[in-house]
Amino acid sequence: MTAVAAIQKAKAALALTSNYAVAYAVKAADVDVVAVYPITPQTTIVEKIAEFVDDGELNADLIHVESEHSAMSAVVGAAAAGARVFTATSSQGLELMHEVLHIASGLRLPVVMAVPARAISAPISIHGDYSDVMNTRDTGWITYIASSAQEVYDTVIQAYKVAETALLPVMVSYDGFLMSHTTEPVELNDEEAVRRFLPRRERPNVLRPEKPITMGAFAMPDWYYEIKYQVQEALASSLKTIEEVDAEYGKAFGRSYGIIQTYRMEDADYAVIAYGGAAFGNAREAVDVARERGIRAGAIRLRVWRPFPADRLLKQLAGVKAFAVIDRAIAFGSPGGGPAFIDVATALYMGGMDVPGLSVIHGIGQRSMYVEDFVKIFEMLKDGERNKVVYMGLRL
Amino acid sequence: MKVIYKAIWDLPVEELFASGHRACAGCGPAIAMRWITKTAGPNTIVVNATGCMEVTTTQYPETAWMVPYLHVAFENAAAAASGVDSAIRVTSKKGLWRSGKTNVIVIAGDGGTYDIGLQSLSGMLERGHHVLYILYDNEAYMNTGIQRSGGTPRYAWTTTTPVGRAIRGKIQAKKDIMGIVMAHRVPYAATASISNIIDMSNKIKTALEYTEEGPTFLHIMAPCPPGWRFPEERTVEAARLAVETGYFPLYEYDHGKIRLNPPTSNMVADPKRRKPLREFLKFQGRFAHLTDAEIGELEKEVVANLEYLAKLASL
Numbered sequence: 001m002t003a004v005a006a007i008q009k010a011k012a013a014l015a016l017t018s019n020y021a022v023a024y025a026v027k028a029a030d031v032d033v034v035a036v037y038p039i040t041p042q043t044t045i046v047e048k049i050a051e052f053v054d055d056g057e058l059n060a061d062l063i064h065v066e067s068e069h070s071a072m073s074a075v076v077g078a079a080a081a082g083a084r085v086f087t088a089t090s091s092q093g094l095e096l097m098h099e100v101l102h103i104a105s106g107l108r109l110p111v112v113m114a115v116p117a118r119a120i121s122a123p124i125s126i127h128g129d130y131s132d133v134m135n136t137r138d139t140g141w142i143t144y145i146a147s148s149a150q151e152v153y154d155t156v157i158q159a160y161k162v163a164e165t166a167l168l169p170v171m172v173s174y175d176g177f178l179m180s181h182t183t184e185p186v187e188l189n190d191e192e193a194v195r196r197f198l199p200r201r202e203r204p205n206v207l208r209p210e211k212p213i214t215m216g217a218f219a220m221p222d223w224y225y226e227i228k229y230q231v232q233e234a235l236a237s238s239l240k241t242i243e244e245v246d247a248e249y250g251k252a253f254g255r256s257y258g259i260i261q262t263y264r265m266e267d268a269d270y271a272v273i274a275y276g277g278a279a280f281g282n283a284r285e286a287v288d289v290a291r292e293r294g295i296r297a298g299a300i301r302l303r304v305w306r307p308f309p310a311d312r313l314l315k316q317l318a319g320v321k322a323f324a325v326i327d328r329a330i331a332f333g334s335p336g337g338g339p340a341f342i343d344v345a346t347a348l349y350m351g352g353m354d355v356p357g358l359s360v361i362h363g364i365g366q367r368s369m370y371v372e373d374f375v376k377i378f379e380m381l382k383d384g385e386r387n388k389v390v391y392m393g394l395r396l
Numbered sequence: 397m398k399v400i401y402k403a404i405w406d407l408p409v410e411e412l413f414a415s416g417h418r419a420c421a422g423c424g425p426a427i428a429m430r431w432i433t434k435t436a437g438p439n440t441i442v443v444n445a446t447g448c449m450e451v452t453t454t455q456y457p458e459t460a461w462m463v464p465y466l467h468v469a470f471e472n473a474a475a476a477a478s479g480v481d482s483a484i485r486v487t488s489k490k491g492l493w494r495s496g497k498t499n500v501i502v503i504a505g506d507g508g509t510y511d512i513g514l515q516s517l518s519g520m521l522e523r524g525h526h527v528l529y530i531l532y533d534n535e536a537y538m539n540t541g542i543q544r545s546g547g548t549p550r551y552a553w554t555t556t557t558p559v560g561r562a563i564r565g566k567i568q569a570k571k572d573i574m575g576i577v578m579a580h581r582v583p584y585a586a587t588a589s590i591s592n593i594i595d596m597s598n599k600i601k602t603a604l605e606y607t608e609e610g611p612t613f614l615h616i617m618a619p620c621p622p623g624w625r626f627p628e629e630r631t632v633e634a635a636r637l638a639v640e641t642g643y644f645p646l647y648e649y650d651h652g653k654i655r656l657n658p659p660t661s662n663m664v665a666d667p668k669r670r671k672p673l674r675e676f677l678k679f680q681g682r683f684a685h686l687t688d689a690e691i692g693e694l695e696k697e698v699v700a701n702l703e704y705l706a707k708l709a710s711l
Contacts, residue, residue, distance in 0.1 A: 077477060080476075
């Protein structure tokens, strides 16, 4: 790299929180309609977008809705009319939207939403965990969980291409506060190049007076099942789209992430599976520490949560003696403790594999997760602890 | 109101709401749908709240709608329409919307407006969207089988306000939805009845023209034969008697000024021209249990409401 090019490259990198990274990605994507409603820790996303719009840097219409239910409803309406849309929320806001999340996928609308993940009431907590995102598991949304501000920026741009190709809504989530309010260097793309990456294409089913269609029809038992099955099929086949878009993005902008991310898994006996920035960051550090202590440790990150990347994950688990899943959410009353553990266990069962695992709940309501906690998980696995739920960091 | 249609033969001929839908015989709201779509014309997007008009007109793979139509859910039609309006405005600016000026019309029932949809309606009105919101009022949750709403009148029987030994029908009065809408200081709001088609069509046309400035609202009286318990051939008569007895006054709110429309204005000028309320109530099963004293009370409320509106109109 020449000195000039290096300077130019350095100039393009800004110090941004993940929330601001989202706002820059939305601007680069030339989004048309943004529904704005505040909730911690999401608020700074829509504040930044409002600045872009009011400064004339983004030609979008802001709809200052009176609730998150209306936020999702407004972007559903705008997407149905052919616009490129965005909204963002967290926690209670995502819960309030829940009804309309199913409708966005049922209507096959390419809505893109950012969700800095946060704990759910009661008791009310503004802090991070993934209880909100996990509650949307069965809504038919493609769901990413990013682990750095750079990845958040890149994933939001990828999300538009994935959504508009798969005709499904896409959620880009990441750690509330630990990422949403943490500043990291983010390399921004040339906006013209992003717009070339995201060309405007007329979608097949939009509200147009020249070609009237009825959207949101009433389906009786003779049709409902088939229509919902199409969502299931679209979601399953979107994994290929997600992979292709990631590769194409990599070619265009030099960064790509894959569906799952692995760390020192090549010869690992024990694997920790995690999602999000803090949990995976700690897991990686713990892998290094555990290996220094003679444990062949490795870590896997689920970058894509829905559709669940079962095949990719099973390949990684094929050679390990035992695994642990770190869940930052509780699946209350379930047999597996945490939502991701349940899915990993199901994937193993469906794949005909029998690998023992530990279900670890941690980081609930942003309870501090320490690297040493994660090292302890590797030690527990090595000591033969299996098939139980561990509530880590809990005071009893 | 802008008088575009003076007589019945002036009204648009083109049908945009197909027959063969599954609404009941004598359905008042279906009559409203026919005239809303005829008057608005083909360059219109309808956003419909969950309710009778949605389930009876869109049974997959058929549809009664010859204009683009969107149904999202029950409580959010105004929010979804805000998105449609916003999309049209911004994509027009960006050269991506090529359909020209397009009407955005919400159609929602009384449950979807007075009750569950009130918040999203208020938000849409406050934000000043270019949307005409049409409330078709059949005075109960008819789609789920006649349950009480905020639009159900006092003493009416519904399945959730049965006529029992201790309590006889609905205890509370009908909510003043027009008052709530007018409090948002929208450019235009009006009441209309499916019995007075020319008045209603002129109001639809006027309301659509004013959406260039901001949100407009129409409250349309649309009786429901099975819900009100009357024979299906008497729907229009029921709507007409609602107007002629003063039970459902016709009036408009136009840029801050309230104007009573005929025949309501006539009965305010000359109370003898108002028919007794009993004529509206007597053939409806939902009011069959009313005593003379109760009818007297309701009549007093009707008169008081007309006096209240007359005062507002004099301001």
